[in-house]
Amino acid sequence: MEAALLGVVQGLTEFLPISSSAHLILARTLFGWDAGQFGLAFDVACHVGTLLAIIVYFRVDLMRMVAAAPAVFSFSSRPDPAARMARLIVIGTTPIVIVGLALRPFEDTLRTPAVAAAMLFAGGIVLLVADRVARCERTADSLRGGEAFALGWAQSAALVPGVSRSGGTIMLGLFLGLRRDAAARFGFLLGVPAITAAAVYEALHLRGAAFDAETARLFAVGMAVSALVGYLTIAFFLRYLAVHSLAVFAWYRVAAAVLAAIWLAA
Numbered sequence: 001m002e003a004a005l006l007g008v009v010q011g012l013t014e015f016l017p018i019s020s021s022a023h024l025i026l027a028r029t030l031f032g033w034d035a036g037q038f039g040l041a042f043d044v045a046c047h048v049g050t051l052l053a054i055i056v057y058f059r060v061d062l063m064r065m066v067a068a069a070p071a072v073f074s075f076s077s078r079p080d081p082a083a084r085m086a087r088l089i090v091i092g093t094t095p096i097v098i099v100g101l102a103l104r105p106f107e108d109t110l111r112t113p114a115v116a117a118a119m120l121f122a123g124g125i126v127l128l129v130a131d132r133v134a135r136c137e138r139t140a141d142s143l144r145g146g147e148a149f150a151l152g153w154a155q156s157a158a159l160v161p162g163v164s165r166s167g168g169t170i171m172l173g174l175f176l177g178l179r180r181d182a183a184a185r186f187g188f189l190l191g192v193p194a195i196t197a198a199a200v201y202e203a204l205h206l207r208g209a210a211f212d213a214e215t216a217r218l219f220a221v222g223m224a225v226s227a228l229v230g231y232l233t234i235a236f237f238l239r240y241l242a243v244h245s246l247a248v249f250a251w252y253r254v255a256a257a258v259l260a261a262i263w264l265a266a
Contacts, residue, residue, distance in 0.1 A: 002031075003042070003221040010046035010222070011053065011229025014195075015188065015237055017127060017167030017249050018256070020050075022116035025161055026260055029113045045219035046226040047199040053230030054192055061189065065089070081141065085189070091145050092152035093193045099156035100201070110160055117260035119162025124253030126171055131246040134174035140186040147176055148190075155190055162257075165191050170246070180241040188234060 009027055013020035024043065055062060061082075068083035072090065079087075103110065143151075154172040158165035166187045173183025 003218040004225050006042065007046060007049065007222040007225025008229050010050060011226040011231075012233050013164075014050040014226070014230055015053075015166055015233045017123075017164050017170050017246065018253055019116070019120060019123070019158070019162050019164035019167065021111070021158070021161040022120050022164075025111060025116045026113055026256075030263070042219060042222055044199055044202045045223040047195055047202065049223040049226030050230040051192070051195045051199060052223075052227045053234060054188055054195065057231055057234045058189060058192075061085070062192070085140070088140075088143055088145065088148040088186075089190055089193065092148040092155070092190045094149065095152035096156045096159075096194050096197065099153075099159055100197070103159050112161075113260065113264055116161040117257045117264065119160055120253045120260070121257035123163055123167055123171075124250045124257065127167060127246055127250040127253065130171040130174040131180075131250065134180065135177040136174070136179045138177045138182065139179060140182045143176075143178075143186065150176075151186070151190065155187065155194060165194065167249075174246075180244075180246060181238050184238060184241055 006024065006027065009023050010020050013023045024046075064082035065086035068080050068086055071080055071083040072086045109115075151169050151172055154168040155165050157163045157168045166184060169187030169190060170180070170183045173186065174180065176183075178186070
């Protein structure tokens with residue numbers, strides 16, 4: 001049940017702009033769950049689950065980009081749309097490599113409930129402002145290379161718990177004039193290499209580790225639940241953003257941060 005609940009938390013919060021890492025950290029702390037059972041190794045399983053959700057949901061887009069790979073860096077004046085999108089994804093992925101290496105020595109310092117709560121609050125305020133000033137006129141097809149690079153930096157900020165990978169890209173996307181659903185869609189596609197890299201990086205720490213049958217079962221439950229919930233969350237969120245604002249998620253972040261701060265202080 002604990003593994004299933006954490007899988008639900010990961011599947012929901014990975015794609016909603018409310019930070020999966022913050023919620024996993026706060027959930028473990030709040031309920032006192034075993035960090036040995038539900039620590040880094042379990043995070044790998046849940047990341048793989050949400051990665052599967054993205055791949056399955058965007059399978060058509062991803063297959064088109066893979067097929068267009070030879071033309072990604074061509075200098076054609078009218079590039080294939082799939083090749084152009086793949087190029088933007090490659091450009092937007094570059095910052096996460098830089099930030100990931102820079103923040104690597106500070107991982108343990110950043111992965112704390114206090115940091116998670118503080119960044120949930122700050123991100124909620126920024127999301128409110130971005131949603132209020134958003135023009136919502138552009139689609140992802142209109143993005144330029146420099147904007148994709150900037151969105152990559154916004155996504156990289158999610159390495160700090162509480163920022164949110166989707167939240168960071170959506171916030172900046174709104175400031176750039178993207179429609180809410182277009183910003184989320186591009187953020188999800190941009191997250192494919194980032195989530196893959198995160199899962200591989202975390203898995204490298206587990207080389208040679210021995211897992212018993214019970215641990216393997218917990219991982220399987222977490223992965224399966226996060227994949228299913230993640231897929232349903234993507235489908236819901238994109239439809240929701242087509243006609244609604246992000247205010248409810250912003251206020252949720254602020255409320256969750258305040259409650260977490262009160263609980264930590266007590």
